[in-house]
Amino acid sequence: MRNRFYMVNSIAVFCGSGDGFNDVYREAAWQLGEMLAEKEIGLVYGGAKIGLMGAVADGVLDKNGKVTGVIPSFLQTKELVHESISELVLVENMHERKLKMHELSDAVITLPGGWGTMDELFEMLTWAQLGLHKKPIGLLNINGYYDSLKVLFNNMVLEGFLDECVNNILLISESVEELLDMINNYEAPDLPVVISKQTT
Ligand code: AMP
Secondary structure (H helix, E strand, O other): OOOOOOOOOEEEEEOOOOOOOOHHHHHHHHHHHHHHHHOOOEEEEOOEOOHHHHHHHHHHHHOOOOEEEEEEHHHOOOOOEOOOOOEEEEEOOHHHHHHHHHHHOOEEEEOOOOHHHHHHHHHHHHHHHOOOOOOOEEEEOHHHOOHHHHHHHHHHHHOOOOOHHHHOOEEEEOOHHHHHHHHHOOOOOOOOOOOOHHHO
8 A cells, every 4th residue: 555645744945055046046945935834834954044045944934934944063154044944953963964854854855956955865865765764755847957867867767777666756847836736646656675585
């Protein structure tokens, strides 16, 4: 029996600590924040006020939604903690931050970002691949930002390094509204067994 209609009360958003050169990124991050608040879904994010991180939090706060920031103590100054958020969780290091964000959320949305964002997305994807969680993971492909990543994933399938069914875990859309619908209607697939009794 598959998990039907995942109950989503809070979403972890991974995104850039920069704004990008095109205003569409900041606008989409803000719009996502507003939509989360309107749907009464709490935001869990990195706790900073810079870049797209700040934009998504401000979008939520503008509509009186709930924002939980998770930040390692050593990054408090570098990433400039957002003072207006509902709750700030201080953690020891980057590993703990990802784990805490995972614990506090029911789903993930990834916006455009750099290596930090990729690290966070890939950790959630690989945990899902190993069957450690069944949460929906979404990728908001604003302005075709992730087109090349989609090509890379398809090549991984074609060349035999990624199972097609595992690749389908990642929900991709160019629209905030559509991605939230996909997350709400997500059914976790039955994944191929990667570790068998014989191999352990
Ligand atoms: P970036 O996409 O590089 O702008 O980074 C976005 C977020 O990812 C920021 O909050 C960074 O602190 C965070 N980040 C950067 N490197 C890592 C890492 N190795 N592990 C986890 N998070 C990271």
